[in-house]
Amino acid sequence: MKLSQLFTKTQKQDPRDEESKGARLLVRAGFVHKEVAGVYSWLPLGFIVLRNIEQIVREEMNALGASELQMTTLQPKDIWEQTDRWSDKAIDVWFKTKLHNGTELGLAPTHEEPMTAIVREYAQSYKDLPILAYQFQWKMRNELRAKSGVMRGREFRMKDLYSFAATQEQHDKIYAQVKATYERIYERLGIGKDTLYTYASGGMFSRFSHEFQTILEVGEDVIHIDDKRHVAVNEELTDDKEALAEAGLNDSKLRSANAAEVGNIFPLGTKYSEALGATFTDEDGMVHPMIMGSYGIGVSRLVGVLAEYFSDDSGLVWPEAVAPAKIHIVQIGDKTEVATAAEKIYADLEKAGISVLFDDRDLSAGAKFADADLIGCPTRVTVSEKTLAKQSAEVKHRMEENAKLIDLSKLTTTFTS
Amino acid sequence: MKLSQLFTKTQKQDPRDEESKGARLLVRAGFVHKEVAGVYSWLPLGFIVLRNIEQIVREEMNALGASELQMTTLQPKDIWEQTDRWSDKAIDVWFKTKLHNGTELGLAPTHEEPMTAIVREYAQSYKDLPILAYQFQWKMRNELRAKSGVMRGREFRMKDLYSFAATQEQHDKIYAQVKATYERIYERLGIGKDTLYTYASGGMFSRFSHEFQTILEVGEDVIHIDDKRHVAVNEELTDDKEALAEAGLNDSKLRSANAAEVGNIFPLGTKYSEALGATFTDEDGMVHPMIMGSYGIGVSRLVGVLAEYFSDDSGLVWPEAVAPAKIHIVQIGDKTEVATAAEKIYADLEKAGISVLFDDRDLSAGAKFADADLIGCPTRVTVSEKTLAKQSAEVKHRMEENAKLIDLSKLTTTFTS
Numbered sequence: 001m002k003l004s005q006l007f008t009k010t011q012k013q014d015p016r017d018e019e020s021k022g023a024r025l026l027v028r029a030g031f032v033h034k035e036v037a038g039v040y041s042w043l044p045l046g047f048i049v050l051r052n053i054e055q056i057v058r059e060e061m062n063a064l065g066a067s068e069l070q071m072t073t074l075q076p077k078d079i080w081e082q083t084d085r086w087s088d089k090a091i092d093v094w095f096k097t098k099l100h101n102g103t104e105l106g107l108a109p110t111h112e113e114p115m116t117a118i119v120r121e122y123a124q125s126y127k128d129l130p131i132l133a134y135q136f137q138w139k140m141r142n143e144l145r146a147k148s149g150v151m152r153g154r155e156f157r158m159k160d161l162y163s164f165a166a167t168q169e170q171h172d173k174i175y176a177q178v179k180a181t182y183e184r185i186y187e188r189l190g191i192g193k194d195t196l197y198t199y200a201s202g203g204m205f206s207r208f209s210h211e212f213q214t215i216l217e218v219g220e221d222v223i224h225i226d227d228k229r230h231v232a233v234n235e236e237l238t239d240d241k242e243a244l245a246e247a248g249l250n251d252s253k254l255r256s257a258n259a260a261e262v263g264n265i266f267p268l269g270t271k272y273s274e275a276l277g278a279t280f281t282d283e284d285g286m287v288h289p290m291i292m293g294s295y296g297i298g299v300s301r302l303v304g305v306l307a308e309y310f311s312d313d314s315g316l317v318w319p320e321a322v323a324p325a326k327i328h329i330v331q332i333g334d335k336t337e338v339a340t341a342a343e344k345i346y347a348d349l350e351k352a353g354i355s356v357l358f359d360d361r362d363l364s365a366g367a368k369f370a371d372a373d374l375i376g377c378p379t380r381v382t383v384s385e386k387t388l389a390k391q392s393a394e395v396k397h398r399m400e401e402n403a404k405l406i407d408l409s410k411l412t413t414t415f416t417s
Numbered sequence: 418m419k420l421s422q423l424f425t426k427t428q429k430q431d432p433r434d435e436e437s438k439g440a441r442l443l444v445r446a447g448f449v450h451k452e453v454a455g456v457y458s459w460l461p462l463g464f465i466v467l468r469n470i471e472q473i474v475r476e477e478m479n480a481l482g483a484s485e486l487q488m489t490t491l492q493p494k495d496i497w498e499q500t501d502r503w504s505d506k507a508i509d510v511w512f513k514t515k516l517h518n519g520t521e522l523g524l525a526p527t528h529e530e531p532m533t534a535i536v537r538e539y540a541q542s543y544k545d546l547p548i549l550a551y552q553f554q555w556k557m558r559n560e561l562r563a564k565s566g567v568m569r570g571r572e573f574r575m576k577d578l579y580s581f582a583a584t585q586e587q588h589d590k591i592y593a594q595v596k597a598t599y600e601r602i603y604e605r606l607g608i609g610k611d612t613l614y615t616y617a618s619g620g621m622f623s624r625f626s627h628e629f630q631t632i633l634e635v636g637e638d639v640i641h642i643d644d645k646r647h648v649a650v651n652e653e654l655t656d657d658k659e660a661l662a663e664a665g666l667n668d669s670k671l672r673s674a675n676a677a678e679v680g681n682i683f684p685l686g687t688k689y690s691e692a693l694g695a696t697f698t699d700e701d702g703m704v705h706p707m708i709m710g711s712y713g714i715g716v717s718r719l720v721g722v723l724a725e726y727f728s729d730d731s732g733l734v735w736p737e738a739v740a741p742a743k744i745h746i747v748q749i750g751d752k753t754e755v756a757t758a759a760e761k762i763y764a765d766l767e768k769a770g771i772s773v774l775f776d777d778r779d780l781s782a783g784a785k786f787a788d789a790d791l792i793g794c795p796t797r798v799t800v801s802e803k804t805l806a807k808q809s810a811e812v813k814h815r816m817e818e819n820a821k822l823i824d825l826s827k828l829t830t831t832f833t834s
Contacts, residue, residue, distance in 0.1 A: 050487070
């Protein structure tokens with residue numbers, strides 16, 4: 001992508017209404033645009049990052065054997081009344097609206113009810129189970145406060161996976177597989193080391209629900225970490241000695257840290273399947289409600305977490321797997337010779353399947369370098385009269401001080417091999 | 418994808434609450450699930466078709482040089498008040514909701530206002546123009562009635578492109594490019610022949626807006642067609658002799674037909690840019706409002722149109738470009754020899770990058786053939802003891818009566834070459 005064709009621009013000034021560093025950088029770099037507190041439009045560069053994260057999550061969901069579908073934002077009242085979750089007391093973040101004839105609709109904050117209602121139509125036998133189905137959805141949650149940028153949104157992108165099993169054993173196996181899948185996702189995103197499987201309360205049918213928490217100064221949660229086992233417990237549970245014992249944790253040996261939730265897993269038991277009649281017939285002809293689980297990852301929230309986690313005073317520092325582009329070409333000066341060489345590098349890299357931002361704008365070298373640092377692609381390639389005098393381009397990694405000259409003839413293969 | 422892993426099943430009975438053939442087939446084949454009238458979840462097979470259409474549109478938008486972004490469903494009141502479109506009188510399909518503190522929010526039925534508000538922040542000079550930006554979005558429209566399946570939804574997927582130009586000449590050039598792009602999209606979807614550029618009223622700053630209408634028995638519009646020029650005029654305009662003359666049409670020589678709108682183009686002039694202050698400075702330092710256009714394609718609606726357009730008594734008949742899979746393998750019987758051969762064909766085709774549905778379920782040949790016809794992939798490959806006796810598989814195209822045996826060793830290359 002040529003920056004001359006990108007309609008966004010970077011901003012020198014921090015926005016006044018963003019509290020976290022990551023959110024300020026995402027706004028300054030032109031990745032997101034605030035519409036309402038907690039409601040952000042995703043501008044071209046930010047949307048690429050969001051979709052890159054989404055693709056990693058999608059690949060891992062598909063590897064689990066889960067089917068992707070797309071449920072709706074508008075929700076009918078009846079299925080939520082059947083599970084006792086229609087009222088604002090049961091779900092305090094509902095947005096509600098109405099058809100012209102007065103029929104109330106809700107804006108889905110989560111999708112257990114519609115998912116269960118779909119599955120009950122198609123699955124009746126133990127032979128149809130297990131079922132794993134997931135979607136990416138802009139969830140709507142009427143949060144009282146929303147001040148952490150894209151890390152806590154009122155309209156935020158979530159991957160939600162649901163599982164339907166015939167036996168507890170089948171459910172437990174899926175649960176363990178999803179846990180391993182989540183760990184692989186955080187590993188691929190570069191935050192595996194600081195992301196901990198965390199015991200939390202809120203399990204309806206087991207003592208715990210489980211979160212994945214990434215250690216982060218601006219995180220909204222506090223977790224207590226067992227570094228040796230690489231697990232943690234949410235602060236809310238640290239007074240519950242029995243729970244700690246069950247999790248095999250000893251509070252006196254844990255260190256505490258701020259953290260941001262980047263995923264959660266809920267064992268749902270049969271609460272929804274019983275209420276909505278999602279039952280199956282077993283081998284002996286007996287009818288049972290399905291055993292369910294739900295598994296969330298906030299993918300837009302992850303953009304905020306990565307922006308906090310990977311950034312410095314100069315700007316964002318994206319891991320290669322999610323960066324808006326792998327290479328950021330900076331053309332210095334507008335001499336024909338330089339422009340031609342830069343264009344050729346751009347074309348060659350794109351042809352080799354490498355994603356590139358090409359700063360072909362009429363700006364000073366200093367302004368272009370500052371933008372490259374702010375936008376945060378992993379590698380900068382600079383082309384100038386000076387580098388061309390040595391048949392070279394200058395290559396510098398975002399987090400390294402030193403640059404080196406690479407011969408033009410070897411440039412593309414440097415990045416493909 | 419193996420059908421044994423797909424959680425949806427086909428239904429023999431037509432749903433009682435769908436009026437159009439396409440909608441009935443989409444429900445029976447397990448492509449969509451109705452949540453509320455005009456609000457459909459997209460089940461795995463339907464979601465693949467929707468995304469295939471979306472990808473074709475995306476490729477064509479990118480070829481135009483447009484940038485993809487993602488705006489929000491939740492909308493603040495102020496920008497819509499500035500353009501006088503907040504009231505239900507101005508937009509009669511608003512859904513509205515509220516924050517806990519009472520602040521009203523709208524659910525975006527379209528995005529001219531937020532798009533203009535974003536562009537005004539980043540573009541100030543004629544050098545920044547033109548700008549072309551687009552998104553895919555689940556639009557929310559509180560339609561009084563919604564009875565045409567996915568063809569007229571209350572929550573429907575739309576590609577909306579917006580253009581911002583410095584001069585009328587620049588705008589006209591973009592407008593012509595988008596028109597050509599739309600024609601290419603309908604061509605790629607297989608409906609080019611019966612999709613007509615149609616003059617319609619509703620232009621605010623020019624006599625006409627323009628629609629693309631696909632001739633379809635169940636279409637909600639009536640158009641009058643000039644077959645020779647391959648253009649049409651919406652019935653609402655046929656009494657306006659002056660308009661017809663301007664469009665170069667003679668009503669007495671037109672034939673009328675039912676049609677479904679599959680795209681529209683609105684010249685917006687400076688209505689939104691003036692109201693929202695999206696201005697630029699020209700070469701002489703003079704300030705002007707930008708000249709805008711908006712260009713929509715209802716991608717979920719297109720699934721409904723294609724389902725109507727390409728179907729017969731046995732089911733759906735997807736064009737290869739959008740089909741849930743190119744090949745539908747039917748394994749007949751569960752003999753090890755047959756299962757092994759079918760698995761190998763499945764693996765070989767997937768490895769060759771060809772999308773495949775593999776019916777590995779424990780069902781009769783008749784049930785499997787009926788499902789293959791209902792789901793509507795372009796090519797069926799049947800493997801049975803009988804075909805294996807001749808070292809072959811039977812290949813049949815969805816719309817052809819006759820099948821032919823293809824040697825197993827040549828099967829993959831038949832589909833790749």
